[in-house]
Amino acid sequence: MKVDIGMKGQDREAVGQILNAVLADQHILYVKTRNYHWNVVGPQFKSLHELFEEQYTQLADSIDTVAERARALGVHANGTMAEFVRDARLKEEEGRGLDSATMVGNLVHDHESVVKQLRADIERCDDQLGDAGTADILTGILEDHDKMAWMLRSFLNEKSV
Incomplete structure (x- = not known):
């Protein structure tokens, strides 16, 4: 059935490309966070293990x-890993042998990268493609990433941020 929501088909497709890139980034970050959840060690194990679980659930x-x-x-x-890896603006990385501070730093970097990209995606959806609904959804996701980055940064001292 034809979608008739006041947007041109080409604009909906362009928004769809943005959404699929966001979806890919979210999956890369989800898998990385889950990996770190499973493999974190050290004196902050329990608190980081729990924080990583909260974040991958979110x-x-x-x-x-x-x-x-x-x-x-x-x-x-x-919906495939091949599509996510192909379309992601974030990159996968080997997760073996990392200390907890490196894990946290990697996640902070990725969340901040997502925030920067979402700012551009939101502007494009709202200003160029006329999709305030998607811009609003992406704004909420941006706020979530801001908060997740802040929570992770709190584990690092100022010199390492």
């Missing part, structure tokens, strides 16, 4: 929101 919810928004626009939501 990312899972965000992933669902983004995919459902793509579908609401009549756009295919990517």
Whole structure:
């Protein structure tokens, strides 16, 4: 059935590309956070293990929101690891043998990278593509990433940030 929500098909497709890139970034960050949750060691093990779990759970919810928004626009939501790796603006990395401070620093960097990219995505959705709904969803996700980065930064001292 044709989607008739006041947006041109080409604009919906462009928003869909943005959403699929966000979806890919969210998956890369989800997998990295889950990996760190499983493999963190050291004196802050319990608190980081729990924080990583909170964050990957929050990312899972965000992933669902983004995919459902793509579908609401009549756009295919990517769902394979190959698509996520291909479309992600974040990069996977080897997670073996990392100390907890490196894990936290890597996640802070990724969350901050997502925030920067989301700012551009929000502006494009709202100003160029006329999709305030997606811009609003992405704004909420940006706020979540801001908070997750802050929570992680609190584990690091000022010199390492």
